[in-house]
Amino acid sequence: xxxxxxxxxxxxxxxxxxxxxxxxxxxxxxxxxxxxxxxxxxxxxxxxxxxxxxxxxxxxxxxxxxxxxxxxxxxxxxxxxxxxxxxxxxxxxxxxxxxxxxxxxxxxxxxxxxxxxxxxxxxxxxxxxxxxxxxxxxxxxxxxxxxxxxxxxxxxxxxxxxxxxxxxxxxxxxxxxxxxxxxxxxxxxxxxxxxxxxxxxxxxxxxxxxxxxxxxxxxxxxxxxxxxxxxxxxxxxxxxxxxxxxxxxxxxxxxxxxxxxxxxxxxxxxxxxxxxxxxxxxxxxxxxxxxxxxxxxxxxxxxxxxxxxxxxxxxxxxxxxxxxxxxxxxxxxxxxxxxxxxxxxxxxxxxxxxxxxxxxxxxxxxxxxxxxxxxxxxxxxxxxxxxxxxxxxxxxxxxxxxxxxxxxxxxxxxxxxxxxxxxxxxxxxxxxxxxxxxxxxxxxxxxxxxxxxxxxxxxxxxxxxxxxxx
Amino acid sequence: xxxxxxxxxxxxxxxxxxxxxxxxxxxxxxxxxxxxxxxxxxxxxxxxxxxxxxxxxxxxxxxxxxxxxxxxxxxxxxxxxxxxxxxxxxxxxxxxxxxxxxxxxxxxxxxxxxxxxxxxxxxxxxxxxxxxxxxxxxxxxxxxxxxxxxxxxxxxxxxxxxxxxxxxxxxxxxxxxxxxxxxxxxxxxxxxxxxxxxxxxxxxxxxxxxxxxxxxxxxxxxxxxxxxxxxxxxxxxxxxxxxxxxxxxxxxxxxxxxxxxxxxxxxxxxxxxxxxxxxxxxxxxxxxxxxxxxxxxxxxxxxxxxxxxxxxxxxxxxxxxxxxxxxxxxxxxxxxxxxxxxxxxxxxxxxxx
Numbered sequence: 001x002x003x004x005x006x007x008x009x010x011x012x013x014x015x016x017x018x019x020x021x022x023x024x025x026x027x028x029x030x031x032x033x034x035x036x037x038x039x040x041x042x043x044x045x046x047x048x049x050x051x052x053x054x055x056x057x058x059x060x061x062x063x064x065x066x067x068x069x070x071x072x073x074x075x076x077x078x079x080x081x082x083x084x085x086x087x088x089x090x091x092x093x094x095x096x097x098x099x100x101x102x103x104x105x106x107x108x109x110x111x112x113x114x115x116x117x118x119x120x121x122x123x124x125x126x127x128x129x130x131x132x133x134x135x136x137x138x139x140x141x142x143x144x145x146x147x148x149x150x151x152x153x154x155x156x157x158x159x160x161x162x163x164x165x166x167x168x169x170x171x172x173x174x175x176x177x178x179x180x181x182x183x184x185x186x187x188x189x190x191x192x193x194x195x196x197x198x199x200x201x202x203x204x205x206x207x208x209x210x211x212x213x214x215x216x217x218x219x220x221x222x223x224x225x226x227x228x229x230x231x232x233x234x235x236x237x238x239x240x241x242x243x244x245x246x247x248x249x250x251x252x253x254x255x256x257x258x259x260x261x262x263x264x265x266x267x268x269x270x271x272x273x274x275x276x277x278x279x280x281x282x283x284x285x286x287x288x289x290x291x292x293x294x295x296x297x298x299x300x301x302x303x304x305x306x307x308x309x310x311x312x313x314x315x316x317x318x319x320x321x322x323x324x325x326x327x328x329x330x331x332x333x334x335x336x337x338x339x340x341x342x343x344x345x346x347x348x349x350x351x352x353x354x355x356x357x358x359x360x361x362x363x364x365x366x367x368x369x370x371x372x373x374x375x376x377x378x379x380x381x382x383x384x385x386x387x388x389x390x391x392x393x394x395x396x397x398x399x400x401x402x403x404x405x406x407x408x409x410x411x412x413x414x415x416x417x418x419x420x421x422x423x424x425x426x427x428x429x430x431x432x433x434x435x436x437x438x439x440x441x442x443x444x445x446x447x448x449x450x451x452x453x454x455x456x457x458x459x460x461x462x463x464x465x466x467x468x469x470x
Numbered sequence: 471x472x473x474x475x476x477x478x479x480x481x482x483x484x485x486x487x488x489x490x491x492x493x494x495x496x497x498x499x500x501x502x503x504x505x506x507x508x509x510x511x512x513x514x515x516x517x518x519x520x521x522x523x524x525x526x527x528x529x530x531x532x533x534x535x536x537x538x539x540x541x542x543x544x545x546x547x548x549x550x551x552x553x554x555x556x557x558x559x560x561x562x563x564x565x566x567x568x569x570x571x572x573x574x575x576x577x578x579x580x581x582x583x584x585x586x587x588x589x590x591x592x593x594x595x596x597x598x599x600x601x602x603x604x605x606x607x608x609x610x611x612x613x614x615x616x617x618x619x620x621x622x623x624x625x626x627x628x629x630x631x632x633x634x635x636x637x638x639x640x641x642x643x644x645x646x647x648x649x650x651x652x653x654x655x656x657x658x659x660x661x662x663x664x665x666x667x668x669x670x671x672x673x674x675x676x677x678x679x680x681x682x683x684x685x686x687x688x689x690x691x692x693x694x695x696x697x698x699x700x701x702x703x704x705x706x707x708x709x710x711x712x713x714x715x716x717x718x719x720x721x722x723x724x725x726x727x728x729x730x731x732x733x734x735x736x737x738x739x740x741x742x743x744x745x746x747x748x749x750x751x752x753x754x755x756x757x758x759x760x761x762x763x764x765x766x767x768x769x770x771x772x773x774x775x776x777x778x779x780x781x782x783x784x785x786x787x788x789x790x791x792x793x794x795x796x797x798x799x800x801x802x803x804x805x806x807x808x809x810x811x812x813x814x815x816x817x818x819x820x821x822x823x
Contacts, residue, residue: 177557177633179550193632214550215571215636216557221629 002082004034004116007064013112015061015277017095018252019054024088025245026052033083033150034067034116043088044151049284050242051153060276063111082116083150086127086143094129094141107133117142153282155269160260162234164194165226168250168257168272175247178240179214186237186288189230193219198240226256235288236264246270246281253277261285471641472534473501473542474567480558482782482802483527486520487552489779489814493518497548498647499639501533502541509650510548515772519652520814526802542568543642546577554579554635561633569636576636583631653817655797658789659745659764662700663725664798667780670708673719674777677710678770684714695821696773699765700790702726702750703757710770726750727787764790766820776816784814795819 008016019041023030026045033040039062042053058065069080113130125147131139178185178198186197197217222228250257253274261268264287271280477483486508490497494512501507506522524531535542558564558581569578664670674696681694697709704726709718726746734740741747753762779786782802789797795818802812 173631177635179553179635212574212638214554215576215634215638216554217634217636219632219634221631224629224631 002034002116002118003066003068004082004114005064005066006039006058006062006114008061008112008114009063010109010111011275012061012063013095013109015253015275016112017092017097018249019277019279020088020092020095022245022249023052023054024092025241026050028088029085030088030091031083031085031148031150032145033081035081036067036069039065040150042150042152044153045242049239051151051282053153053280053282055278055280057276057278081150083148084127084145085148085150086145090143094131107135107137109133153267153280155260155267155280155282157260157269160262160266160269162230162236162262163258163260164228164230165256165258166224167226168247168253168255170220170224171243171247171257172251174218174220175240175244177218178216178244181213182216182240184237184286185240185243186235188235188288189222189228189232192222194222194225194228194230195219227258231263234263236261236268237286237288238268238283242281242283249279255279264288471536471542471568472532475531475565476529477527477558477564477566478529479527480555480561480564483522484552484555484559485781486522486527486802486812486814487548487555489782490518490520491548491552492775492778495547495549497546498642498650499544499546500541500647501535501544502539503533508546508548511650515769516776516816516818517653518776518814518816521812523812526812537644541644543644543647544568544575544577545640545642547637547639550637551577551579554637557581557633557635568639571636574638575641577639579635579637581633581635583633585629585631652815655789655795655817656791657745658797659749659792660700660702660790661727661729661746662702662704662706662788662790663727664706664786664788665721665724667777667784667786669721671774671777671780673708674770674774677708677717677719678774680715680717681710681712681770684712694770695767696770697765697767698773698788698790698796699763700724700788701753701757701762701764702746703753703762705757705763706788707763764792766790766793766796766818767822768796768818768820772818776818779814779816791820793820793822 020030023041023043027043030041030043033042037058039056039058040053041056042051044051056062058067067082069082109131111132113132115128115130117128118125125145126142127145129141129143131141133139174196182198182200184199184201186195186199188195188197195217196219197215199215200213246257250272253272255272255274257270257272259268259270264285266285267282268285269280269282271278273279487497490508490510493516494510496510498509498511499506500509505524506527508520508522509518511517533540533542537543554577555564558579561581561583563582564579566577566579569576677696678694681696694710694712697711698707699709700706704724705720705722706724707718707720710716729741729744729746731738731741734744736743749762749764753759776798779800782800785801787799787801789799791797796816798814798816798818800814800816802814
């Protein structure tokens with residue numbers, strides 16, 4: 001059985017509180033992953049569009065840190081880990097702000113001890129957290145956990161040429177201007193100015209127009225950035241709520257954060273490191289907002305490049321393509337675009353068949369209401385010239401609606417279980433920046449595996465289920 | 471249809487919008503060459519009709535419309551506009567214009583702010599927490615001289631941020647607004663300058679809380695009501711009566727403004743027959759008689775919303791129509807005293823007993 005114990009001093013406990021409050025803005029569960037060099041606290045949001053990972057370094061963050069991996073079913077590997085999932089709410093109630101106030105309190109916290117109880121001779125497996133306070137007051141919490149293999153996001157920074165670094169303070173000042181209810185954030189660099197635009201993509205008419213929040217754009221100068229290297233005119237969009245969560249956490253740490261990305265519709269990573277905490281946010285981005293993208297081509301034929309790329313899971317393109325196109329193009333041309341990739345590149349997800357058209361119809365009708373074809377400026381199947389692999393437009397709607405359209409979410413799974421056997425850490429599953437994974441290290445290995453690993457689909461697509469609307 | 475303007479006193483404009491937004495989410499805004507009128511007509515509760523003088527908040531003002539009298543009528547989500555304007559507090563320059571984006575008409579507020587950051591060490595500046603990055607704006611604007619932002623090594627460096635806030639609006643056709651008129655009210659029985667609204671508001675709110683706290687379980691859904699009354703002898707009273715308690719606060723020594731005879735077709739003769747003259751006599755020599763008081767009963771929460779106009783720094787004349795209603799004329803004390811003042815008129819109905 002693995003053994004894990006560590007001690008955190010009050011300052012670190014404060015950091016833990018900040019980390020947990022940041023994580024809770026993404027998902028209600030968190031994962032812990034211990035290795036001999038660090039402890040990772042991470043989560044993946046329910047729409048699987050954002051992965052947040054805090055790496056606490058064993059030496060610099062903890063007062064004491066001890067980890068011994070499970071020796072019983074051991075694979076000869078250096079990088080052994082132990083992972084579990086638990087509810088963030090449980091931890092948050094332990095690391096409450098007021099419990100952490102060290103000043104002028106009789107029972108101020110002196111240290112926090114953490115221990116994993118998972119010995120073979122014990123009947124109960126628990127995470128035990130002891131808050132050791134002054135005058136011998138000890139608060140003990142025992143938490144239930146679920147052992148899991150923790151997901152990791154793999155982000156290929158080598159292939160992300162665009163990057164900038166700035167202080168969280170600068171970004172916080174920008175975020176403060178944003179309207180309360182906006183959901184999308186787009187940024188671009190044009191004419192020496194960096195534009196942050198927060199908007200909501202909802203076409204409404206009549207009185208509903210007032211439900212549209214403000215459209216805010218903030219232009220700051222390049223010199224507000226410590227370092228800046230971004231392709232001019234490139235639009236990248238993320239969710240405002242995520243950005244707010246990141247900025248407020250980074251600001252509390254007084255950090256200076258670095259963003260790296262390649263282009264819209266590809267992952268972006270925002271990272272900073274303070275006091276032995278490495279914070280990495282891997283976010284899916286979207287392309288330009290509808291009103292920015294240029295003239296539309298309704299359908300793009302199946303791009304060879306796209307089929308070649310191993311997409312561990314066909315991203316929501318199928319659904320989205322349907323939504324975009326069905327109104328104006330009744331021909332089944334889109335089935336061409338949603339064909340599974342060639343056999344040579346088979347990965348688990350490929351066994352997932354293409355979603356069936358009729359099953360996405362309910363979503364479709366909805367989409368048509370939201371985007372009446374007659375309205376100019378509605379994001380009508382717009383292609384982005386920068387986008388090499390799939391039409392930029394097809395993702396846009398997806399990222400918009402992920403709050404209320406769970407059917408779509410379920411079809412979007414980015415982790416790749418096919419790499420399971422081959423990954424060094426035995427079972428660390430990764431969210432993969434799939435394009436780069438293929439082009440770099442991934443492709444060779446995968447091809448080898450392909451014949452003997454038909455694999456199991458990570459999740460059944462909802463569209464394959466017979467649902468209410470069939 | 472065009473509207474474009476450079477703003478000044480943005481914070482006044484923002485406060486003005488904030489006062490309006492407490493009454494209802496949407497305001498009807500009428501732009502003409504002379505003024506900007508905002509009207510909030512909530513489904514229930516008090517309504518406000520206001521006139522904003524161009525020079526109070528606008529430096530330059532250009533308006534073009536095909537409608538008669540060069541008028542633009544808009545429906546504006548007033549809270550969004552207020553938020554947009556609030557982000558302009560302390561800005562170097564702020565302008566507002568009517569635009570169209572994706573076929574949605576927008577009031578677009580463009581704000582330019584200038585701050586200083588320390589050379590290369592943006593991080594340092596951020597980390598050490600210059601709390602007043604925004605509070606300092608006025609100072610920056612004043613010292614915004616040539617050479618200051620320039621290359622003096624080690625000195626703070628100027629940086630410019632441009633913020634655009636687009637507030638979606640709806641353009642109203644002339645015929646939509648034709649039927650809307652200010653309510654006509656009878657001549658007031660009592661008119662009086664109210665004491666400072668901060669006082670009135672804090673007392674009203676305390677009374678409201680007391681009313682809610684002492685409320686017996688059986689009362690119907692209606693919220694607590696306050697009784698406001700005034701006489702022509704400089705007294706104004708807020709009173710609350712519930713099953714459990716009866717309290718009142720009285721201000722004395724207030725001023726009852728003189729009516730201007732020229733405003734009345736009958737001149738001073740008509741003034742002698744004016745209800746307020748009668749009320750003054752009824753009140754007795756020193757206002758000791760109960761008959762001299764005009765009363766209204768109003769919804770306490772609604773009244774507290776009306777009082778939020780106090781943030782503008784205002785003079786308020788209250789006109790009491792006994793048992794009928796209350797009209798508040800709220801004058802904004804602008805910097806220039808040119809007689810033409812920004813005025814908000816609140817119409818508040820009285821409940822019957």
